[in-house]
Amino acid sequence: MKNVNMIIVGVGGQGTLLTSKIIGNAALKESYHVKVSEVHGMSQRGGSVITYVKLGSSVDSPLVEKNEADIIIAFEKLEALRWIEYLKKGGSLVVNDQQINPMPVITGREKYPDNIIEKLRHMCGYEKVIAVDALKIAKELGNTRVVNLVLVGILARLMPFSKEIWLESIKESVPTKYYDVNKKAFEVGFGLM
Amino acid sequence: MKKLMLGNEAVARGAYEAGVMVATAYPGTPSTEITENIAKYDDIYAEWSPNEKVALEVAIGASIAGARSICSMKHVGLNVAADPLFTVSYTGVNGGLVIMVADDPGMHSSQNEQDSRFYAMAANVPMLEPADSTECKELVKEAFRISEEFDCPVIVRLTTRIAHSRSIVELGEREDISLREYRKDPGKYVMMPAMARARHVEVEKRMKRLGDFSNQATLNRIEWGNRDIGIITSGIAYQYSREAFKDASFLKLGMVYPIPEDLIREFAAEVETLYVIEELALFLENQVKQLGIKVTGKDVLPVVGELSTGMLKEKLLGQGPEPGCSTEEKVPVRPPVMCPGCPHRGVFYVLKQMKLTVTGDIGCYTLGALPPLGSMDTCVCMGASIGMAHGMEKARGREFASKTVAVIGDSTFIHSGITGLIDIVYNNGTSTVIILDNSITGMTGHQHNPVSGYTIKGEPAKQVDLVKLAQAIGIERVRVVDPYDINEFEKVVKEEVSVDEPSLIISKRPCALLKGVKFEGPLRINKEKCKICRICMRIGCPALVDKGSHIEINETLCGGCGLCTRLCRFDAIEKAGDLNEKC
Numbered sequence: 036m037k038n039v040n041m042i043i044v045g046v047g048g049q050g051t052l053l054t055s056k057i058i059g060n061a062a063l064k065e066s067y068h069v070k071v072s073e074v075h076g077m078s079q080r081g082g083s084v085i086t087y088v089k090l091g092s093s094v095d096s097p098l099v100e101k102n103e104a105d106i107i108i109a110f111e112k113l114e115a116l117r118w119i120e121y122l123k124k125g126g127s128l129v130v131n132d133q134q135i136n137p138m139p140v141i142t143g144r145e146k147y148p149d150n151i152i153e154k155l156r157h158m159c160g161y162e163k164v165i166a167v168d169a170l171k172i173a174k175e176l177g178n179t180r181v182v183n184l185v186l187v188g189i190l191a192r193l194m195p196f197s198k199e200i201w202l203e204s205i206k207e208s209v210p211t212k213y214y215d216v217n218k219k220a221f222e223v224g225f226g227l228m
Numbered sequence: 229m230k231k232l233m234l235g236n237e238a239v240a241r242g243a244y245e246a247g248v249m250v251a252t253a254y255p256g257t258p259s260t261e262i263t264e265n266i267a268k269y270d271d272i273y274a275e276w277s278p279n280e281k282v283a284l285e286v287a288i289g290a291s292i293a294g295a296r297s298i299c300s301m302k303h304v305g306l307n308v309a310a311d312p313l314f315t316v317s318y319t320g321v322n323g324g325l326v327i328m329v330a331d332d333p334g335m336h337s338s339q340n341e342q343d344s345r346f347y348a349m350a351a352n353v354p355m356l357e358p359a360d361s362t363e364c365k366e367l368v369k370e371a372f373r374i375s376e377e378f379d380c381p382v383i384v385r386l387t388t389r390i391a392h393s394r395s396i397v398e399l400g401e402r403e404d405i406s407l408r409e410y411r412k413d414p415g416k417y418v419m420m421p422a423m424a425r426a427r428h429v430e431v432e433k434r435m436k437r438l439g440d441f442s443n444q445a446t447l448n449r450i451e452w453g454n455r456d457i458g459i460i461t462s463g464i465a466y467q468y469s470r471e472a473f474k475d476a477s478f479l480k481l482g483m484v485y486p487i488p489e490d491l492i493r494e495f496a497a498e499v500e501t502l503y504v505i506e507e508l509a510l511f512l513e514n515q516v517k518q519l520g521i522k523v524t525g526k527d528v529l530p531v532v533g534e535l536s537t538g539m540l541k542e543k544l545l546g547q548g549p550e551p552g553c554s555t556e557e558k559v560p561v562r563p564p565v566m567c568p569g570c571p572h573r574g575v576f577y578v579l580k581q582m583k584l585t586v587t588g589d590i591g592c593y594t595l596g597a598l599p600p601l602g603s604m605d606t607c608v609c610m611g612a613s614i615g616m617a618h619g620m621e622k623a624r625g626r627e628f629a630s631k632t633v634a635v636i637g638d639s640t641f642i643h644s645g646i647t648g649l650i651d652i653v654y655n656n657g658t659s660t661v662i663i664l665d666n667s668i669t670g671m672t673g674h675q676h677n678p679v680s681g682y683t684i685k686g687e688p689a690k691q692v693d694l695v696k697l698a699q700a701i702g703i704e705r706v707r708v709v710d711p712y713d714i715n716e717f718e719k720v721v722k723e724e725v726s727v728d729e730p731s732l733i734i735s736k737r738p739c740a741l742l743k744g745v746k747f748e749g750p751l752r753i754n755k756e757k758c759k760i761c762r763i764c765m766r767i768g769c770p771a772l773v774d775k776g777s778h779i780e781i782n783e784t785l786c787g788g789c790g791l792c793t794r795l796c797r798f799d800a801i802e803k804a805g806d807l808n809e810k811c
């Protein structure tokens with residue numbers, strides 16, 4: 036059983052917690068030992084947030100260290116840049132091509148870096164960076180909140196779990212009435228790769 | 229059945245399986261989810277108490293009445309509950325009593341980094357510390373057994389990374405525990421000097437017995453590996469150490485007070501180099517040193533912030549991280565912000581315009597201290613805003629008070645603000661206090677409180693009437709204002725700071741994230757009308773973006789609260805969808 040280290044980064048309130056829950060439950064169903072470490076409290080109010088997911092035959096520390104992540108899922112591109120040192124050489128980055136300006140940028144004191152996706156590709160290898168406008172896809176599906184499921188769909192292609200397990204885990208993690216739209220978003224992400 | 233559970237959720241499960249009947253708490257990160265999850269069990273009575281002191285007193289009452297009881301709080305909450313803690317240590321318990329305390333090394337969501345382990349030592353109470361979710365559940369159950377066997381409260385200490393990490397837990401059944409008999413026993417439960425003197429003797433005897441227990445308890449275990457390096461550790465530090473030192477020997481403590489002295493001696497004698505690896509202060513290390521044992525610990529490791537596997541490898545093994553991806557790019561920081569539509573925003577805008585000195589308090593609104601609002605001068609602890617405003621007046625006089633306000637949330641006011649307000653009235657102060665009444669405890673994830681009108685289980689409850697309360701303690705000037713109406717708000721604040729008596733302003737608007745709160749939908753900026761004066765940017769709404777050449781509203785963030793429209797003098801902010809190009 037190969038160990039997989041992952042971090043999920045984004046802006047507080049973007050739904051990173053649901054994503055880690057879905058991944059964690061899927062790992063449990065596949066009989067992995069798994070630990071997930073989350074951030075609650077103040078940074079959930081629009082701050083930079085990071086969730087760690089570690090799975091394998093045995094896991095001690097719940098945290099992923101710098102240069103240890105096999106996969107980074109970034110809900111926002113500046114956050115991808117902020118945490119990129121966590122990606123190990125040859126690791127994959129799934130990045131939502133969305134820009135949410137932090138306060139220093141909003142007030143004009145600092146600049147939002149340009150061409151982030153290009154720079155990330157340059158740093159990590161062209162084929163290792165999977166960029167997607169998940170917000171656009173979510174809007175087309177009629178619910179901006181399913182951005183995370185589009186990203187989970189892409190992740191599913193990088194992971195050794197069966198699709199059925201993913202769908203089961205999604206079903207258990209989202210409210211019943213939103214299962215269909217979440218499933219659709221997952222399928223779109225899954226189909227992109 | 230196996231489940232992936234948050235440490236806090238596993239604590240709740242442990243309480244359920246241990247047959248707990250009464251659970252109390254005041255919400256505080258990282259402890260909040262313990263009691264939120266306990267409230268989901270129908271067999272357990274759960275409540276949000278007004279503060280941690282009351283919460284512990286309720287739990288003590290329940291324990292003496294014969295029920296297993298649990299009381300949960302964050303580290304600073306234990307300061308509030310310290311008064312009953314030190315004496316319940318003397319009275320002991322009837323039904324088991326467990327106190328959960330969650331420390332926050334690294335201060336992810338706290339105002340200090342205190343190490344609550346010292347409370348166990350100071351109050352003569354045993355303390356357990358789990359290292360993952362499974363242990364969270366098991367140690368809570370063990371804590372109840374210890375509490376009843378040794379007739380004392382037991383503290384179980386978590387840290388953020390334990391409380392907020394998910395790992396696998398095997399669920400068990402609820403123990404069939406019935407209420408213990410209640411017996412009147414003044415010698416044990418009435419702590420007047422004569423009785424307390426006798427009880428203190430019992431406490432010291434108990435601690436000795438607990439010391440022996442610690443040596444034999446399976447809670448403390450040796451994991452032999454290579455004997456070159458031996459590591460004494462507990463909690464999350466155990467996990468980091470395990471990962472950094474694959475082959476070393478470990479003495480893993482589940483009971484961190486009292487420590488197992490014999491076991492430590494035995495372990496130390498067998499290993500060549502001994503490390504004590506713990507986060508924050510030298511709690512274990514100093515105790516081990518007192519046994520006359522030489523150890524390495526805080527001479528190398530920091531007392532500030534969290535540890536990590538990487539740090540242990542670097543500082544103790546001299547292994548730096550291998551270079552991976554890196555960036556030279558300057559990445560702007562992303563501090564937390566008040567949500568779009570937050571009712572607090574208008575308040576701080578007005579206070580900043582008026583250039584007032586603002587004593588602040590603990591909650592989402594503490595974010596009013598950050599730019600561009602930047603209108604908070606102090607924040608110390610729950611309720612401090614009010615007493616501090618009064619202290620400033622007594623130090624600098626009435627003139628200063630006319631340029632000062634205290635700002636406090638509704639839940640924080642109930643927690644610890646009322647007594648401060650009484651002080652102002654009683655001691656002839658003239659301070660102006662603003663209660664930000666958003667009908668919820670926001671920062672910790674929206675818990676009900678005595679002002680919100682609902683209990684933890686969502687049942688309707690009586691609401692504290694803040695206006696009547698203020699009048700009853702002798703405040704004659706009480707005003708209720710809508711903070712979205714910034715002009716009116718400013719007028720009211722001006723009037724109240726200028727009068728020679730105490731006043732209370734209640735800023736009333738529900739939190740923008742509450743279910744029932746609906747806005748009109750996103751706004752947008754009409755580029756033809758906008759003169760790029762940037763006044764709207766001063767409120768620091770994350771939905772308003774300065775693009776340099778123009779101002780833009782991020783429509784996925786904006787709910788349409790309309791606060792920015794009140795600032796724009798050119799009528800340039802309008803409903804999105806009014807313009808043709810939008811469709």
Ligand code: SF4
Nearest residue numbers: 758759761762764796
């Ligand atoms: S206040 Fe009005 S005119 Fe001024 S920058 Fe904002 S939208 Fe434009």
Ligand code: SF4
Nearest residue numbers: 568769786789790792
């Ligand atoms: S209406 Fe204005 S202040 Fe309110 S959320 Fe939208 S942009 Fe922000």
